[in-house]
Amino acid sequence: MTYKDLIIIGGGPSGLCAAKTALEAGISVLIIDRSEKLGGQLVKQTHKFFGSKDQYAKTRGFDIAEKLVKDLKNYENLQILINATVVGLYKDKVVTVLNNEKYVRYQAKSIIVATGASEKFLAFENNDLPGIYGAGATQTLMNNYGVLPGKEVVMIGSGNIGLIVSYQLMQAGVKVKAIIEASPTIGGYKVHASKMTRLGVPILTSTTVKKAIGETEIKAIEIVSLDEKWQELPNTSRIIEIDALCISVGLSPMHQLLSMVGARMKFVFELGGFVPIIDDNNQTTQDSIFVCGDAVGIEEASSAMMEGYMTGLFVAKHLNHPHPNHEKLIQYYEEQLKLLRDGPFGEKTKVGLSKLKEGDTHA
Amino acid sequence: MIKVIAMRIERHPILDFPKKQAIFFMFEGEKVMGFHGDTIASALHALGIKTLSYSISKNRPRGFYCAIGNCASCNMIVNGVPNVRTCITSLEENMIVERQINKGVIK
Numbered sequence: 380m381t382y383k384d385l386i387i388i389g390g391g392p393s394g395l396c397a398a399k400t401a402l403e404a405g406i407s408v409l410i411i412d413r414s415e416k417l418g419g420q421l422v423k424q425t426h427k428f429f430g431s432k433d434q435y436a437k438t439r440g441f442d443i444a445e446k447l448v449k450d451l452k453n454y455e456n457l458q459i460l461i462n463a464t465v466v467g468l469y470k471d472k473v474v475t476v477l478n479n480e481k482y483v484r485y486q487a488k489s490i491i492v493a494t495g496a497s498e499k500f501l502a503f504e505n506n507d508l509p510g511i512y513g514a515g516a517t518q519t520l521m522n523n524y525g526v527l528p529g530k531e532v533v534m535i536g537s538g539n540i541g542l543i544v545s546y547q548l549m550q551a552g553v554k555v556k557a558i559i560e561a562s563p564t565i566g567g568y569k570v571h572a573s574k575m576t577r578l579g580v581p582i583l584t585s586t587t588v589k590k591a592i593g594e595t596e597i598k599a600i601e602i603v604s605l606d607e608k609w610q611e612l613p614n615t616s617r618i619i620e621i622d623a624l625c626i627s628v629g630l631s632p633m634h635q636l637l638s639m640v641g642a643r644m645k646f647v648f649e650l651g652g653f654v655p656i657i658d659d660n661n662q663t664t665q666d667s668i669f670v671c672g673d674a675v676g677i678e679e680a681s682s683a684m685m686e687g688y689m690t691g692l693f694v695a696k697h698l699n700h701p702h703p704n705h706e707k708l709i710q711y712y713e714e715q716l717k718l719l720r721d722g723p724f725g726e727k728t729k730v731g732l733s734k735l736k737e738g739d740t741h742a
Numbered sequence: 743m744i745k746v747i748a749m750r751i752e753r754h755p756i757l758d759f760p761k762k763q764a765i766f767f768m769f770e771g772e773k774v775m776g777f778h779g780d781t782i783a784s785a786l787h788a789l790g791i792k793t794l795s796y797s798i799s800k801n802r803p804r805g806f807y808c809a810i811g812n813c814a815s816c817n818m819i820v821n822g823v824p825n826v827r828t829c830i831t832s833l834e835e836n837m838i839v840e841r842q843i844n845k846g847v848i849k
């Protein structure tokens with residue numbers, strides 16, 4: 380068994396940022412990541428980020444990933460394990476890992492769970508046909524591997540991911556036949572929605588998919604309009620021929636390891652699903668097990684990074700090895716997070732976080 | 743013979759996809775081609791192959807869903823080993839890739 384001060388599960392934006400501040404404080408860190416490359420979902424994001432310069436605004440996602448990895452370059456106290464899937468997390472801070480077909484164990488004084496999120500799915504007839512993909516999955520396929528998901532697609536969901544991925548599909552040469560949205564209003568930023576409208580892509584609100592059509596793979600979908608009670612309106616059925624369907628109906632925190640280790644969890648709708656109860660230092664109800672990023676509530680990568688920096692500082696202090704500028708840095712990242720959450724789209728997160736602090740009864 | 747459909751991106755306003763070295767592998771008994779940097783799933787998708795497995799009880803065709811190793815929808819038999827997450831497994835020369843039709847058999 381290998382011993383470390385801190386093990387960070389997940390090398391995405393929040394995990395990498397947590398590593399940075401923890402290493403600066405002088406503790407030893409192991410980052411474990413499932414994929415072949417660090418950076419999490421930033422590696423497939425070709426769009427430029429919003430926010431201020433401190434939050435990596437105007438920089439493309441994959442460039443941010445590269446920068447975050449580069450920031451960790453000169454630390455001898457850092458070990459990185461890629462192509463490694465964590466399969467178990469235990470109360471004594473033992474982490475079991477499947478790495479190149481081998482089962483290995485690590486132990487640390489503290490753990491940060493930065494496992495991120497997974498894409499939600501949608502219930503409709505034939506939703507298991509090949510050719511139906513998560514929006515993020517099509518982004519991975521296109522932007523990381525240079526492969527098109529299809530030639531003609533429909534996007535379900537008009538949140539920011541749905542809108543941004545629709546644009547990226549068009550950049551790759553795919554025809555986006557429509558973006559459909561079950562609620563009466565568009566979910567994402569107006570600037571993204573307007574861009575799609577200008578490109579001639581209809582955004583159909585109060586519309587949902589009724590079924591997918593095809594024998595061995597998707598060939599078409601049937602869509603219908605919904606009334607204000609979310610019920611199907613008669614005589615509104617339309618068939619759209621497609622060879623791929625993208626689903627972008629939100630994300631869920633990846634809570635499995637936290638549930639496994641016995642951290643108290645709560646279902647908070649505003650945060651995307653089951654999330655761990657945390658104290659003011661992002662520590663779960665399991666001693667020395669911390670959490671940051673989408674695993675503790677769905678937000679944007681910008682907030683995940685600021686939360687990561689903070690959590691690395693919290694852990695260093697918890698291990699009696701505080702960063703020399705601890706107070707000042709905490710204050711700075713708190714301000715950054717506040718700025719990010721103060722917009723109209725941050726309201727949901729703020730409500731969710733307040734519910735999380737209320738205790739562990741179901742929201 | 744597998745009908746090859748061109749699904750590779752040739753031109754992109756932001757990203758470069760330079761031609762990479764070819765990798766030959768076996769899919770369901772046929773010799774097919776992918777490229778360096780591919781996962782098994784991306785190589786198959788580029789060939790127009792979307793069905794990666796069949797569901798256990800109803801035998802319904804299954805493709806990948808998440809492409810980042812979460813959902814197990816892309817599990818296939820690779821070099822005789824079942825339940826390989828092909829969406830995060832790098833393609834290698836001479837790999838033998840087969841569609842999975844059951845939970846997988848431990849040998």
